């Protein structure tokens with residue numbers, strides 16, 4: 001027992017489960033474990049209950065994007081366009097965004113936690129050896145929890161920034177400032193053209209900023225290459241500058257909020273009034289006490305199919321959500337959370353002792369095989385499963401079919417509709433292992449592809465899933481025809 005734990009011994013309590021992190025993932029683990037029959041489930045949260053998604057990620061970012069997408073959509077439909085020729089009301093957009101974050105107040109989520117029968121403990125949690133968690137409250141008092149059935153790390157991730165000369169000393173935006181800003185900078189530099197960079201470049205361009213998007217790679221390089229090309233084309237068409245294949249080497253700023261100058265590896269210097277660094281995320285495990293259970297501080301937590309962390313003795317330490325480095329998305333964190341909460345309850349009853357088989361109730365198979373994602377740029381980019389290249393790299397005998405998205409439904413949706421779609425087929429099994437749709441309003445098309453991938457529906461049977469006319473879903477028919485059905 002460490003010195004800090006000895007001091008806190010008077011406050012030591014045994015409980016069923018400790019969930020560290022009250023974000024969307026942690027809330028769901030705790031709820032499922034409790035519903036499964038575990039009475040004393042303690043949720044430990046250091047900041048706002050609800051985590052990144054509610055306050056600085058999904059909700060506010062989509063709230064910034066949605067009004068601009070609605071306006072752009074109306075302007076693409078003659079007749080409606082005439083009624084939509086005014087200016088975007090930026091103040092109203094920001095106000096609505098703030099309402100979606102409940103003004104960064106977590107009272108309603110706290111109410112939900114309490115109503116669900118969970119115990120909320122405010123403070124910073126640290127592991128202190130197997131099954132032990134020391135929680136330090138903001139006034140310095142500590143509580144030691146000893147978990148009978150398990151400890152779950154659902155601590156999320158934080159921005160990861162590249163080593164750029166001067167960056168540490170220059171105040172700049174991360175996704176938190178970009179999603180909570182109270183005004184729009186006249187000129188915004190965005191470093192990183194992944195999901196955060198592409199979405200925020202779209203939002204801020206449409207809110208009136210001059211935007212320059214810079215990436216070492218192509219835009220949205222984790223997706224099919226055509227998806228990123230179409231998003232880059234659209235951003236350029238709306239007046240943003242898109243610089244790909246360039247790395248930033250140095251940054252400087254006049255004072256704390258003056259002009260920012262970003263130097264690129266080809267010598268160019270970009271100038272802006274604000275800089276958003278959106279170059280990926282890292283697991284929030286730097287100060288979690290991982291070394292007290294034989295793991296390395298700062299590492300992503302490697303999990304088995306039931307969420308059990310690899311490299312730790314005994315069956316008590318689980319992880320879910322961004323901290324695992326797998327599919328850092330709210331819906332996938334919650335999917336993993338359901339499995340972990342359920343398996344904790346099952347194992348407390350003496351059931352589910354082995355690692356679960358793929359696609360069985362306690363398994364998180366989709367985390368590795370069928371991750372759906374929507375990027376809310378315009379065009380939207382949606383994908384599930386593997387890109388053609390990823391499938392080839394995995395040794396699958398692949399055939400990819402792709403086409404421009406142009407069907408009666410898309411023509412009706414918007415004049416000049418621009419879109420693209422592809423299917424990645426495993427030729428041995430004749431099933432889909434991946435799909436991508438790009439275009440306005442394709443987000444709702446994605447779940448059909450997810451069902452096809454997860455269900456391993458043979459193409460010959462998929463042929464009988466007839467898309468309604470005239471909808472954008474008709475692209476499914478065109479894709480299957482292109483395949484040769």
Ligand SMILES: Cc1cc2nc3c(=O)[nH]c(=O)nc-3n(C[C@H](O)[C@H](O)[C@H](O)COP(=O)(O)OP(=O)(O)OC[C@H]3O[C@@H](n4cnc5c(N)ncnc54)[C@H](O)[C@@H]3O)c2cc1C
Nearest residue numbers: 021023025046051052057058125155156321322328329330
């Ligand atoms: C700008 C942006 C937009 C995004 N948009 C989307 C989207 O549209 N759709 C989507 O699916 N995903 C989106 N994501 C990803 C999504 O936000 C994350 O995948 C999700 O929030 C992860 O949830 P989590 O519960 O694992 O982690 P978090 O939400 O980060 O929650 C972890 C919680 O743990 C707490 N915590 C950490 N360490 C401790 C500790 N030691 N003690 C106590 N508490 C601790 C933190 O305070 C935090 O509340 C977006 C991300 C960003 C950055």
Ligand SMILES: NC(=O)c1ccc[n+]([C@@H]2O[C@H](COP(=O)([O-])OP(=O)(O)OC[C@H]3O[C@@H](n4cnc5c(N)ncnc54)[C@H](O)[C@@H]3O)[C@@H](O)[C@H]2O)c1
Nearest residue numbers: 162192193194195196197215216217248278279280328374
């Ligand atoms: N709609 C959504 O689902 C949504 C929205 C936002 C974020 N997210 C989640 O958040 C995660 C993090 O997003 P992100 O955009 O921060 O990361 P990301 O991994 O998607 O993209 C990082 C980008 O930074 C670039 N980059 C890295 N180092 C660089 C350097 N030194 N110089 C220039 N460019 C550099 C990369 O080339 C890439 O374009 C995503 O993986 C996603 O899961 C999801």
